[in-house]
Amino acid sequence: MSIEFRQAYLFARLDEDQMCRVESMSQSIALEDGEALFEVGDKAKRFFLVTGGKIKLSRLSLHGNEKVIEVVRPGHTFAEALMFLERPNYPVRASAIGNTQLTAFDGLLFKQLLRESVDTCFRVMGDMSQRLRHLIKEIDDLTLQSASGRVAGYLCGQYVFQGQDHVEFDLDTPKGILASRLSVKPETFSRILHNFAEKGVVKVTGGHIEILDPARLRDYAQSAGICGQSVSPPKVPRS
Numbered sequence: 001m002s003i004e005f006r007q008a009y010l011f012a013r014l015d016e017d018q019m020c021r022v023e024s025m026s027q028s029i030a031l032e033d034g035e036a037l038f039e040v041g042d043k044a045k046r047f048f049l050v051t052g053g054k055i056k057l058s059r060l061s062l063h064g065n066e067k068v069i070e071v072v073r074p075g076h077t078f079a080e081a082l083m084f085l086e087r088p089n090y091p092v093r094a095s096a097i098g099n100t101q102l103t104a105f106d107g108l109l110f111k112q113l114l115r116e117s118v119d120t121c122f123r124v125m126g127d128m129s130q131r132l133r134h135l136i137k138e139i140d141d142l143t144l145q146s147a148s149g150r151v152a153g154y155l156c157g158q159y160v161f162q163g164q165d166h167v168e169f170d171l172d173t174p175k176g177i178l179a180s181r182l183s184v185k186p187e188t189f190s191r192i193l194h195n196f197a198e199k200g201v202v203k204v205t206g207g208h209i210e211i212l213d214p215a216r217l218r219d220y221a222q223s224a225g226i227c228g229q230s231v232s233p234p235k236v237p238r239s
Contacts, residue, residue: 008049009127010077013119025109031096044088046104047080053100056177057092068180071173081128083107147184151192152220168210
C-alpha cells in the first residue's frame with residue numbers, strides 16, 4: 001500500500017514512520033458508476049486519492065445544468081486544500097465515472113502530521129500553487145478562446161501527453177463530460193470533432209481518435225492561445 005501512496009505527489013517524500021501514520025488514517029472506498037462520494041455543502045472531514053477509475057467534480061448552474069469542474073484520474077488527490085479551512089464544506093459534488101477506487105484520509109490527522117514536517121508542508125503548498133496556476137490558465141481558455149480552440153487544445157494535450165510516437169488514443173471519459181469540462185454543448189463538441197475530421201486533421205471512430213495531422217492540430221490550438229491538457233489535472237515534476 002505504501003508504494004501506491006508514494007506515487008502521489010503529496011506523499012512522495014514522507015518517511016516510513018510518516019507513511020505508517022498516513023496508512024493508519026486511511027480508508028479504502030469503492031464506488032459504482034455514477035455513485036456520489038459527497039454532495040455540495042457536506043462537511044469536508046476527509047480528502048481523497050484516486051487509485052482506480054475516475055472522479056467527476058461538478059456543480060449545478062442556476063438553471064439546473066451540470067458543469068464539470070474537474071475529472072480526477074488515478075494517482076491524483078483532491079479536496080486536500082479544504083483541511084486548512086476552519087469549518088470546511090465541499091464546494092462541489094463528487095461522483096464516480098465507471099467503477100472507481102479511492103483512499104480517504106482524515107484531514108485533521110493529516111494536518112497534525114503537517115505541523116511536524118516543514119518539507120511536507122512545502123510540498124502541499126507547491127501542489128496548491130501548481131493547481132492555482134492551472135485554474136487561472138483554464139479560466140483564460142474558457143472565457144477568452146473559441147470552442148474549436150478549446151477542443152483542439154484538449155486533443156493536442158492528449159497527443160503531447162502520450163508522446164510524439166503516439167498519434168491515436170481512446171477517449172477515456174464520456175464525450176458529454178468532456179464537453180461540460182470544456183464549457184461547450186455535447187452537440188458542439190461532436191460538431192467540432194466532425195469538422196476536424198472533414199479537414200483531415202483527425203479521424204474519429206466512436207471514442208477512438210486518430211490524429212492525422214499533429215502539426216495542423218497544434219496550429220489550431222496555438223492560434224487560440226491553447227496547447228495543453230485543458231481537462232486534465234496539472235502535471236507536477238517529481239524530484
